[in-house]
Amino acid sequence: MPNLFGITRDDLEKYFLSIGEKKYKALQVYEWLYEQRVFNIDEFSNIKKEVRDKLKNDFTTDFIQIEKKQVADLTEKYLFRLHDNEFIEAVVMHHDYGVSICVSSQVGCNMGCRFCESGRLKKVRNLDTYEMVEQILAIEKDLGLKINSVVIMGIGEPLDNYDNIVNFIKIINDAKGLKIGARHITVSTCGLVPKIYDLSHIGIPINLAISFHAPTDELRSKLMPVNKVYSIDALIKAIRDFLQVTSRRVTIEYVMLNNVNDSIDDAKELAHLFKGMNIYVNLIPYNETNHLEFKRSSKNRIKAFYDTLKKEGINVTIRKEFGRNIDAACGQLRGRRSE
Ligand code: SAH
Numbered sequence: 001m002p003n004l005f006g007i008t009r010d011d012l013e014k015y016f017l018s019i020g021e022k023k024y025k026a027l028q029v030y031e032w033l034y035e036q037r038v039f040n041i042d043e044f045s046n047i048k049k050e051v052r053d054k055l056k057n058d059f060t061t062d063f064i065q066i067e068k069k070q071v072a073d074l075t076e077k078y079l080f081r082l083h084d085n086e087f088i089e090a091v092v093m094h095h096d097y098g099v100s101i102c103v104s105s106q107v108g109c110n111m112g113c114r115f116c117e118s119g120r121l122k123k124v125r126n127l128d129t130y131e132m133v134e135q136i137l138a139i140e141k142d143l144g145l146k147i148n149s150v151v152i153m154g155i156g157e158p159l160d161n162y163d164n165i166v167n168f169i170k171i172i173n174d175a176k177g178l179k180i181g182a183r184h185i186t187v188s189t190c191g192l193v194p195k196i197y198d199l200s201h202i203g204i205p206i207n208l209a210i211s212f213h214a215p216t217d218e219l220r221s222k223l224m225p226v227n228k229v230y231s232i233d234a235l236i237k238a239i240r241d242f243l244q245v246t247s248r249r250v251t252i253e254y255v256m257l258n259n260v261n262d263s264i265d266d267a268k269e270l271a272h273l274f275k276g277m278n279i280y281v282n283l284i285p286y287n288e289t290n291h292l293e294f295k296r297s298s299k300n301r302i303k304a305f306y307d308t309l310k311k312e313g314i315n316v317t318i319r320k321e322f323g324r325n326i327d328a329a330c331g332q333l334r335g336r337r338s339e
Contacts, residue, residue: 004033004041004059005137006130008170009177019054029055030176037141039063064134066142075323078139079335082107082131086124088155089333090135093322098148103135105165106156107335111190112225113211115257116331117289118155126161132168136178149184153209155333158187159195166202173204182206188253193230196238200245208242209251209282210235214261215269223261236273243278250277255284255331256297256305267305271312280315287329 007015012026028046032038041056067087068079076092088104108121136147150172152158158165169185172178186207187199199208212235214220220227227235239250252274256262270281283306286296297305302318309316323329 001058001060003128003130004029004055004061005133005171006128006164006167007059008167009174010170015058019051021051025051027176030174034174034177034179037137064131064138066138069142070326070328072323072326072328075326075328076139076143077323077326077328077333078135078142080135080138082127087335088127088131088135089328089335090139090154091323091328091333092139092143092147099143099145100149100151101136101139101147102151102153103132104154104156104333104335105132105152105158105161109156110160111157113190113213114223115255115286115289115291115294117291118331118333118335120290121334123156123160126164127156129164129167129171132164133171133178136172147178148180149186150180151186151188151209153186153188153330155335157190157192159189159192159199162195162198166199169202169204169206173206186251190224190226191230191235191238192226193234193238196235197241200242205246205248207248207251208239208246209253210239211255212252212270213255213257215266215273219261223257232273239279240277250279252279252281253284254281255286256302257286258295258297258301260294262297262301262305264304264308267308268312271309271314274314275312280317281309282317282319284319284330285321287324287332289331 009026009030012029013023016023016025032044039061041052044052065081066078067081070077074094078090080088086107088107090104091102093100106126107124109119110123112119140147172180173182182205186209188209190211214223217232220232243250286294288296306316
C-alpha cells in the first residue's frame, strides 16, 4: 500500500478524482500533513469520515524510526530504521544562514567509488519517496525547527533512483508541501549522464552538484567506475545542457586525495575543462575512512590547488567541515547499526 508522504499533490488530486471526490481534497490533506503536521488520518476533521476511511484503506502513514542520534558541534547525525529493518543516515548542519539536511537516497550504493565508505554496502534497494520526505519530517519534529535547505548527498546515488527523487523534489518544493525553494535543493551525482539530461527538464530549477574528483579519464576511471560508462567528455556535455536549460550554476565537487588528484597540473587540467562555464569548484578535504590507501591532502597542497584554480579564473571554495568526530561527514555515512 502506498504511503501518503510519498504522493505528490498532483497525484493526490488524481486519486481523489478517481474515487469521485473533488480534487481540492488533496490540498486539504496536504495542509494537515505539512502545515498542521497532523499525521493521523482520523484527525483530518474537515474531511468526512467516509472519505477518511477510504484514504486509510488506500494509504498508510507509517513512519521511519529514529534508531540513534549523535550530536556534535553544529551537527546532528540520525540513524533511521526502515520498515524492513534496513538502516540509513541523515545529517543536519546548522549554518549562520539556516539549517540544512543531507538526506540519503538508497540503502547502500552500487557506484563503487574507491574512496567512499557508503559504497561498501552494495545497494540493497532504492528509498521510496516517502522515506526521503520522512527523513525531513522526523528531524523537524525531533529538533523543533524548520529545515531551510536540502542536499541529496547522503548514502546512495540519487540519479540511480530517479523517479522517486523527482517526486521527492516536487513534494518538498511544493508551496503547500515543505515549501523548500528550488534554489535550496541540491542533487549530487557521480555522473549518470542520461539522467542529468532528464533532470534539466523537470521544470524545477534545483542546484546540481557533480562529484568530479579527477581531471582525466584515466584517473577518474580508477577512482570512479562510473567514468568507464560515461566519460568526462560526455559528462561535461550534460553539464553544459543543464546550464543552458536551467540558467543555474553547477557545483563541481572535488575531493582532495593526497598525491592522487591534488597536484598543480591536476588543477590546471581541471581549470582547462571548465574554462568559461558557469560552474564553481568546491574542494572537499578528504575524510579518511577504512580505505586506507587514501589520505587527506595537506593544507598546503589544498591551498596551492585552490590558488591555481583561482589564477586560472575558476570560482572555487573549500568546503566547511561538519561532523567529522561523529562520522557524519562526506563519505563517512554507512547506515549500519553498529560498528
Ligand atoms: N552519490 C552521490 C551523493 C553521495 S556522495 C555523489 O556521488 O555525488 C557525496 C559527496 O561526498 C560526493 O562528492 C562524494 O564523492 C564525496 N565523498 C565520498 N567519500 C568521501 C570522503 N571519504 N571524504 C570526502 N568526501 C567524500
